[in-house]
Amino acid sequence: MTLYSEAKKIVIVILGAVFGAISLNYFLIPANVYASGFTGIAQLLASILQTTAIPASTGILLFILNIPVAILGWLKVGKSFTVYSFFSVAATTFFLELIPIRTISEDILLNAVFGGVLAAVGIGFTLKWGASTGGMDIVAMVLSRMKDKPIGLYFFTLNSIIILTAGLLYGWEKALYTLVTLYVTSRVIDVIHTRHEKLTAMIITKKGAQLQKSIHQKMVRGITKIPAKGGFTNEEKELLIIVVTRYELYDLEHIIKEVDPHAFTNIVNTTGIFGFFRTEGK
Known part of the structure; x- marks a missing residue:
């Protein structure tokens, strides 16, 4: 920062x-x-x-x-x-x-x-x-x-x-x-802001590998990567899906801006999670 x-x-x-x-x-x-x-x-x-x-x-x-x-x-x-x-x-x-x-x-x-x-x-x-x-x-x-x-x-x-x-x-x-x-x-x-404890970020980017590396350097969160293609441009992109706590949202936003300011990110409220979600402190 x-x-x-x-x-x-x-x-x-x-x-x-x-x-x-x-x-x-x-x-x-x-x-x-x-x-x-x-x-x-x-x-x-x-x-x-x-x-x-x-x-x-x-x-x-x-x-x-x-x-x-x-x-x-x-x-x-x-x-x-x-x-x-x-x-x-x-x-x-x-x-x-x-x-x-x-x-x-x-x-x-x-x-x-x-x-x-x-x-x-x-x-x-x-x-x-x-x-x-x-x-x-x-x-x-x-x-x-x-x-x-x-x-x-x-x-x-x-x-x-x-x-x-x-x-x-x-x-x-x-x-x-x-x-x-x-x-x-x-x-x-x-x-x-939000009072929801967990949020899901869906990030569409051309710099999937760099973004994944930067996120993992600051957060211990799993990322799901899905191949994506632009509807108008037909450009090859990646969709990164990551679940974070509301306290990590600030860090995630800044990482995305630094690595790929042109990335499209959709943040949605997460009401429940089934499966592993790291909960211990950093």
Whole structure:
């Protein structure tokens, strides 16, 4: 990856952190509506600790919660991905502390919707550029590989705990608005990136051998090669079919652009796989 690409990725991660911090400090925290994953847990803990002798902000708690997750990700998921993800968490913590908490609207529904949209924009673009916002993304990836169950199951379980806790502590109306935020966040992320765990890439290229070599240098993924011919030109080409996780999509896109920028690639959601799919960390 070039220095320009690295710099651009860092800028995207920082912007994602800004969106996440604005979502929390301007919309979700003032309305007592909760985000998904570890961010929601940090919000809940901050709310509970406010009534004790040791209050702590959402940003600081989010950072502390992600330290053991970063160690787990480093060992099980991949070093580059984990470094960028932890940088995203650190940047979010910084902006949460920098940006003051203020009420933009008294309407709880507006806070839930706009908070969810802004959070999703930050998460979606961070994912699109090969990082994550840490927390549950990394934990769910590791658990999914160990148990061979969909990542969505773990997101659903954790978010259900957040919703139930919010309902018990602050009333079921807050829990319902939290559910609205989670739904909006999920839908917007689907538009910007994807929440599907696995994707299938179908690549039509004249440089099948070079592309296969470059992909195998960076990923441990099987590739199916099928002879193909252009419908208009009758040129001989190859169709490469590869199944990747959503976290590998960024790397795959850049490999294709470097080796054959004229390749035609179709990315489709993969709802299930039968047969061998490498799941252990790189």
